[in-house]
Amino acid sequence: MNGKTREKVVRVSAPATVGNMGSGFDVLGMAIDGPADVISAGFKGKPGVSIYNNTSCGLPVNPLRNAAAKGVMTLLGKVEAGVPGLKIVIEKKIPPGGGMGSSAASAVASVVAVNELLGKPFSREELLPFCLDGEEAASRSRHADNVAPCLFGGICLTDPSDPGRVISLPVPGFLHVCLVYPALKVKTSDARRILKKQVPLADAARQWSRVATLVAGLYAGNAEWIGQGVEDRLIEPQRSPLIKGFLQVKEAALSAGALNSSISGAGPSVFALCDNRQTAEKAGNAMQKAFEKQGVHSTVVVSLPNTTGARILESL
Amino acid sequence: MNGKTREKVVRVSAPATVGNMGSGFDVLGMAIDGPADVISAGFKGKPGVSIYNNTSCGLPVNPLRNAAAKGVMTLLGKVEAGVPGLKIVIEKKIPPGGGMGSSAASAVASVVAVNELLGKPFSREELLPFCLDGEEAASRSRHADNVAPCLFGGICLTDPSDPGRVISLPVPGFLHVCLVYPALKVKTSDARRILKKQVPLADAARQWSRVATLVAGLYAGNAEWIGQGVEDRLIEPQRSPLIKGFLQVKEAALSAGALNSSISGAGPSVFALCDNRQTAEKAGNAMQKAFEKQGVHSTVVVSLPNTTGARILESL
Numbered sequence: 001m002n003g004k005t006r007e008k009v010v011r012v013s014a015p016a017t018v019g020n021m022g023s024g025f026d027v028l029g030m031a032i033d034g035p036a037d038v039i040s041a042g043f044k045g046k047p048g049v050s051i052y053n054n055t056s057c058g059l060p061v062n063p064l065r066n067a068a069a070k071g072v073m074t075l076l077g078k079v080e081a082g083v084p085g086l087k088i089v090i091e092k093k094i095p096p097g098g099g100m101g102s103s104a105a106s107a108v109a110s111v112v113a114v115n116e117l118l119g120k121p122f123s124r125e126e127l128l129p130f131c132l133d134g135e136e137a138a139s140r141s142r143h144a145d146n147v148a149p150c151l152f153g154g155i156c157l158t159d160p161s162d163p164g165r166v167i168s169l170p171v172p173g174f175l176h177v178c179l180v181y182p183a184l185k186v187k188t189s190d191a192r193r194i195l196k197k198q199v200p201l202a203d204a205a206r207q208w209s210r211v212a213t214l215v216a217g218l219y220a221g222n223a224e225w226i227g228q229g230v231e232d233r234l235i236e237p238q239r240s241p242l243i244k245g246f247l248q249v250k251e252a253a254l255s256a257g258a259l260n261s262s263i264s265g266a267g268p269s270v271f272a273l274c275d276n277r278q279t280a281e282k283a284g285n286a287m288q289k290a291f292e293k294q295g296v297h298s299t300v301v302v303s304l305p306n307t308t309g310a311r312i313l314e315s316l
Numbered sequence: 317m318n319g320k321t322r323e324k325v326v327r328v329s330a331p332a333t334v335g336n337m338g339s340g341f342d343v344l345g346m347a348i349d350g351p352a353d354v355i356s357a358g359f360k361g362k363p364g365v366s367i368y369n370n371t372s373c374g375l376p377v378n379p380l381r382n383a384a385a386k387g388v389m390t391l392l393g394k395v396e397a398g399v400p401g402l403k404i405v406i407e408k409k410i411p412p413g414g415g416m417g418s419s420a421a422s423a424v425a426s427v428v429a430v431n432e433l434l435g436k437p438f439s440r441e442e443l444l445p446f447c448l449d450g451e452e453a454a455s456r457s458r459h460a461d462n463v464a465p466c467l468f469g470g471i472c473l474t475d476p477s478d479p480g481r482v483i484s485l486p487v488p489g490f491l492h493v494c495l496v497y498p499a500l501k502v503k504t505s506d507a508r509r510i511l512k513k514q515v516p517l518a519d520a521a522r523q524w525s526r527v528a529t530l531v532a533g534l535y536a537g538n539a540e541w542i543g544q545g546v547e548d549r550l551i552e553p554q555r556s557p558l559i560k561g562f563l564q565v566k567e568a569a570l571s572a573g574a575l576n577s578s579i580s581g582a583g584p585s586v587f588a589l590c591d592n593r594q595t596a597e598k599a600g601n602a603m604q605k606a607f608e609k610q611g612v613h614s615t616v617v618v619s620l621p622n623t624t625g626a627r628i629l630e631s632l
Binding site: 169219 | 339340341342343344473474475476477481483485511512513514515516517518520521522523524525526527528529530531532535536541544
């Protein structure tokens with residue numbers, strides 16, 4: 001490797017994602033054009049992977065617990081020997097613990113950046129397991145519902161028993177997303193612990209009818225089915241008490257004409273789907289006001305689904 | 317009403333259906349071009365609904381328990397007064413208790429026949445609640461997973477919490493079905509009672525990933541996804557012990573090249589999906605031989621999905 005290569009730096013942006021999309025707990029996720037983590041990767045003389053956190057929020061420095069490091073380390077383990085040390089700089093834009101796939105974005109951005117830096121030894125599809133390693137290090141759960149849409153873009157159907165299996169679903173052109181992120185703390189681990197381990201079979205059957213309706217709505221471009229399909233009467237009722245004002249915020253979205261609204265990932269972010277931009281902006285405002293009425297400050301993003309996934313910003 | 321009208325007779329055929337389609341317990345169903353119930357409806361002088369069973373199998377004579385009578389009675393309650401007595405003759409071709417939607421077919425055929433006899437006061441869509449009444453009388457369960465595909469044809473996605481809501485899914489041209497009906501008795505009520513009322517959340521999430529994969533496969537015409545999507549690790553393991561030789565029969569279908577295989581409805585019938593006729597015939601033979609090895613005689617039907625639903629054979 002010559003001196004020039006060693007100075008190469010790759011910057012990659014990876015989008016926030018709405019995990020679950022209501023009914024599709026642990027199974028569906030959608031990338032949005034909102035906040036995105038940016039990660040720069042470059043070579044450095046010292047062997048090993050060094051992580052630099054270029055943001056105010058605290059992140060684990062132990063590479064085995066850091067989403068951005070762990071995936072890169074397993075990637076390095078699969079390439080030919082002789083990779084020099086790596087320096088990874090994290091510009092964290094997606095708040096951790098917000099329910100917007102923050103750890104998935106760091107995992108994906110770093111893996112994509114390092115793959116680019118090394119001259120693309122792996123295809124985008126082949127990067128998925130490394131990204132899952134990163135996600136697992138941070139969230140202790142090997143689910144692809146955030147990682148897959150973050151990596152590939154769009155809306156992904158994943159399989160919790162085989163996270164390498166991903167189906168990219170169609171994204172109708174009319175679909176707009178509001179994502180409202182309140183200044184509330186909900187730990188993903190709490191949001192997971194609160195869930196009942198057993199669910200009534202009848203409720204489960206209703207839920208798979210909903211998930212199937214959502215998928216049918218995406219293929220058919222049927223807004224009504226998408227709205228009906230998002231409905232989650234299984235997980236949302238258990239998690240919503242952790243989010244102050246959730247019911248009012250959801251009601252505000254529906255009153256503004258959203259197709260439906262639910263918790264993004266494990267929360268506390270709340271999303272709404274709309275069939276046009278105007279309604280999405282109206283819904284976003286209404287949702288923010290509803291949080292405000294509860295004394296909760298929030299940030300709103302109205303966007304189309306992001307259909308490109310992680311993107312190389314610079315490769316110098 | 318004149319004498320001529322009173323002599324009118326309508327004969328309707330309603331197809332057998334594969335309820336559940338593996339993963340889609342209580343939610344998915346597919347009509348097949350196999351056995352079909354045939355019901356004739358005509359006027360008679362005496363008021364009320366009289367049922368005549370023109371077959372060897374025993375059926376409830378009490379109209380409130382008879383699938384063919386109950387739906388017709390609620391239909392009559394919704395039309396203008398002055399309907400004379402009705403005579404309904406059942407030619408039962410779909411064995412009751414076989415897992416092929418036998419009660420749904422009788423319910424659908426009789427309602428469609430009487431609607432035609434009365435000069436079509438209701439559209440096909442409007443007949444669904446009456447058909448559900450008939451199904452409920454016989455099976456004590458108001459699910460549309462057999463009734464909807466029987467009435468409308470094709471593959472239907474239904475909602476167990478709102479059985480009036482039906483989505484007709486696309487049927488890829490390559491899709492062939494083997495349905496193998498063994499000479500075994502499994503009571504639907506037993507097959508339902510055996511099911512655990514609570515399921516682990518993780519298993520439920522895997523199941524809704526499967527159902528969604530099946531729906532995606534039908535829209536995308538992707539045979540591999542259809543095969544993966546049928547997989548049911550939740551209900552099938554509980555019910556299959558009721559079906560002697562099930563595992564061998566399923567294995568025979570898979571070895572013959574079927575996309576997948578599972579229990580039709582509550583069983584004991586077993587279905588397999590294939591991506592061409594030749595494989596379907598090979599799978600059907602292999603499944604029958606596998607039952608035979610267990611000392612179980614069986615009947616095999618290889619068909620395309622029936623895409624028309626209940627059909628008027630004669631209207632004289």
